[in-house]
Amino acid sequence: xxxxxxxxxxxxxxxxxxxxxxxxxxxxxxxxxxxxxxxxxxxxxxxxxxxxxxxxxxxxxxxxxxxxxxxxxxxxxxxxxxxxxxxxxxxxxxxxxxxxxxxxxxxxxxxxxxxxxxxxxxxxxxxxxxxxxxxxxxxxxxxxxxxxxxxxxxxxxxxxxxxxxxxxxxxxxxxxxxxxxxxxxxxxxxxxxxxxxxxxxxxxxxxxxxxxxxxxxxxxxxxxxxxxxxxxxxxxxxxxxxxxxxxxxxxxxxxxxxxxxxxxxxxxxxxxxxxxxxxxxxxxxxxxxxxxxxxxxxxxxxxxxxxxxxxxxxxxxx
Numbered sequence: 001x002x003x004x005x006x007x008x009x010x011x012x013x014x015x016x017x018x019x020x021x022x023x024x025x026x027x028x029x030x031x032x033x034x035x036x037x038x039x040x041x042x043x044x045x046x047x048x049x050x051x052x053x054x055x056x057x058x059x060x061x062x063x064x065x066x067x068x069x070x071x072x073x074x075x076x077x078x079x080x081x082x083x084x085x086x087x088x089x090x091x092x093x094x095x096x097x098x099x100x101x102x103x104x105x106x107x108x109x110x111x112x113x114x115x116x117x118x119x120x121x122x123x124x125x126x127x128x129x130x131x132x133x134x135x136x137x138x139x140x141x142x143x144x145x146x147x148x149x150x151x152x153x154x155x156x157x158x159x160x161x162x163x164x165x166x167x168x169x170x171x172x173x174x175x176x177x178x179x180x181x182x183x184x185x186x187x188x189x190x191x192x193x194x195x196x197x198x199x200x201x202x203x204x205x206x207x208x209x210x211x212x213x214x215x216x217x218x219x220x221x222x223x224x225x226x227x228x229x230x231x232x233x234x235x236x237x238x239x240x241x242x243x244x245x246x247x248x249x250x251x252x253x254x255x256x257x258x259x260x261x262x263x264x265x266x267x268x269x270x271x272x273x274x275x276x277x278x279x280x281x282x283x284x285x286x287x288x289x290x291x292x293x294x295x296x297x298x299x300x301x302x303x304x305x306x307x308x309x310x311x312x313x314x315x316x317x318x
Contacts, residue, residue, distance in 0.1 A: 025058045025066060032104045041192040045168055045236075053097035056081070066105065071115045074098070082122050091121035131263040132254065137161055140250050140261075141202070148213040149229065153242050155203070155210035156226060159185070160243070160258055162203035164265035166190075167258040171236045173225040175214075178207055 033051050036042045060077045098116045105111030141158050145151040169187040177186045183199045217231055224233030247256035
């Protein structure tokens with residue numbers, strides 16, 4: 001209790017959404033998920049997110065079929081979710097999923113209207129992606145690899161930072177995806193699109209060392225590049241955990257995750273080359289506007305250097 005007799009404030013709880021509907025609405029949803037998975041060939045992680053977002057809508061609809069919802073219903077759903085703590089980005093993603101669902105209903109189930117058209121999510125504060133400094137990135141990847149699993153983890157860290165891969169892309173790699181002759185790796189990204197990404201010399205060395213160590217492990221899953229102690233493919237959650245623990249071990253204060261290494265790769269390459277198109281290609285971004293956020297990280301980096309180094313930028317001591 002505080003001095004005024006009130007309970008101390010607690011951390012904000014995540015927004016709760018109603019339980020998903022059942023019956024015909026769920027059948028429509030399953031048909032849409034099958035369409036995304038088999039016709040559009042979206043990744044499992046992506047279709048899972050679509051399902052969760054649309055189930056939130058069906059939960060609010062209750063017994064009403066999706067075709068009966070109006071623009072006012074959609075606005076009310078968004079307002080309620082916003083009031084429960086969802087930010088503008090999450091709501092914008094939900095609206096996008098809902099629009100796609102209604103487009104599917106119009107195409108395959110005789111739907112006549114899309115109540116989500118023209119509705120915008122509330123704006124939220126723009127956050128720049130977090131990135132390590134070049135010195136922190138070097139400190140992280142220079143892991144002392146004294147056993148096979150440490151050799152593996154160094155190869156994971158080097159590859160994330162060297163090539164800017166997404167977590168799912170790295171987790172899905174097979175040994176045959178690494179081409180040592182031209183120092184590249186073939187990855188399958190969003191929408192099952194394949195691209196070839198260069199791999200730096202340090203990452204090549206780390207990968208060679210890991211494949212040697214991997215060859216001495218029993219019962220290894222042959223089509224998995226990164227495996228655990230029992231020889232089975234490392235899943236995304238396991239890789240996330242290894243990255244976080246190795247960062248702590250290396251004395252990195254930030255809470256490091258795979259996407260931070262992707263951000264670090266992009267911002268550091270831009271700092272050195274300013275070649276936005278090349279970074280777009282390597283990251284696998286469909287739109288260059290997605291890549292442009294890293295130019296702001298680059299500007300922040302330059303601004304810090306200016307503030308620290310330029311005599312006219314320093315504040316006078318009082």
